[in-house]
Amino acid sequence: MRTRRITAQIRFETLSVLRNGEQLLLSLILPLGMLVFLAKTPLLSALGTISAGEDPLTVALPGALSLCLASTAFTGQAIATAFDRRYGVLRQLATTPLGTNGLIFGKLGAVIAVVIIQFALAFAIALGLGFRGPVDPLALVLTTLLGTAALLSLGLLMAGTVRAEATLAGANLIWVLMAGVGGLVLAHPGEWGTVVGYLPSGALGDAMRAAVGGAGFDVKALIVLLVWGLLGTLAARRWFRFE
């Protein structure tokens, strides 16, 4: 019965994401568009991110996968949860047999379902564009799970503590910062690269670049993600307010 309730909640949440135009733009169009753009234009070699003759997809694909995760687990869930909270949806669901835990498992399940769709499309496009780089499936799964835990818990923390409008603005701004300067899509050289390596965005970027097109496991980055996931979960449990 409990499993059936959570499955129903995952299905409902997943369909809500897939039916929402803004969420689709954020979750699919922008990351996949960026994948194609970075793969087909000489931007990465002009920036010196890749050397001549290197496949831009070894950078573009992990970047797109990380961006997919940031869109779905962080920004998308933060905004959706903030407005559900504002309109009393969370309180209403908490009064049903689903309960608070079912609500959280429903969100986690929906994020994973959407991420699987995003990753399938991203890999299909990358393979179509000629990606032949190495992929470590275990490292990819571990990175995805730890990245989801860190970003989702921080997204929910934001949604459960500040006003819905502030979450809308903040979660979008943070998405732009993570993608632009946070080490999510591109590794940053020098001290800045070291700094962002300790942030969820940089650690996710590093771990993903190692798992897809790189050397496999970036243990330091995975530990950083784990710590953020634990901190985010504890903080969300402590400070999240239903109203």
Add this chain to the structure above:
Amino acid sequence: MYESALTIRGLHYSYGAHHVVDGIDLEASTGSILGVLGPNGAGKSTTISLAVGTRRPDAGSIEIFGLDPHRDHEQTSVLAGVMLQDGGLPMSAKPLAILRHLAALYPNPLSVDELAEPLGLHEFSSRTIRRLSGGQKQRVALAAALIGRPRLVFLDEPCAGLDPRAREVVHTFIRDLAARDVSVVLTTHDLAEAEELADEIVVIDRGRIIAQGAPEDLRNASPEGRRLVITVARPASAAATASLDPGNSSLLTRMNAIAPTSAKGTTFVITGELESTQIAGLCAAVADAGLAITDIDMASQSLADVFFDLTGRPLR
């Protein structure tokens, strides 16, 4: 057969230093409608969220059919349905999809059609919640509270913002629930609604119960009985008011009460059991004082008057 659907004892809850619920006891029996009446901010909605377990009380006990809404949430959440004041419906979904989803969360739900039909949800089932009027949302929220086939329903201001026709539909629905042995706890700040629907009314103000009983008992509880309200065209001049002063008029002295009560001095309220001859004499006295009478109203004590008498403040 008597069975208590809801028993609340000594309930306390505060936000910081503000005591929102300050020692409330409630009892709802099977198949009865309990009206919880009070102004906005009296603690009605907080009491409901405590009763259904979305908040934890600072002190006191809550039992839903003998079960604790926190410890036994899985059972109490099936027994009790809730309609929250702000609806609690996801904005981007359609009404029937929401109800189908909620039905999947309960072990023995009603079919969506059993609710959609009598509540007229088919009229607007192709629109998302965001595109519905306030009254349409209220009807969906009521259906959401009932889809799990509850034996106790909490309805927080179920008719707020409804037009008279929709209100009648909802009232009929609530009476049908009680007739089918479902207990209803209904909060409202609408006196007419409480008087019309409730078997018992609890009046709450500032987190405390200030009166309770059957609607007719509450009305008759006031010692002042009927009241006569005389309205005059212009504010009474000081001289005119003086001529109506108990000291200046033998009639008014005998009746032992008259005083302009409104700030402008255009309204005179006389309470007590009045004889017809006394009313006639009173009107003559007002006319003799040079005041043009524009309205004379005799009303029995309404619950609004009861509330005013108890708190010194108007309801709302």
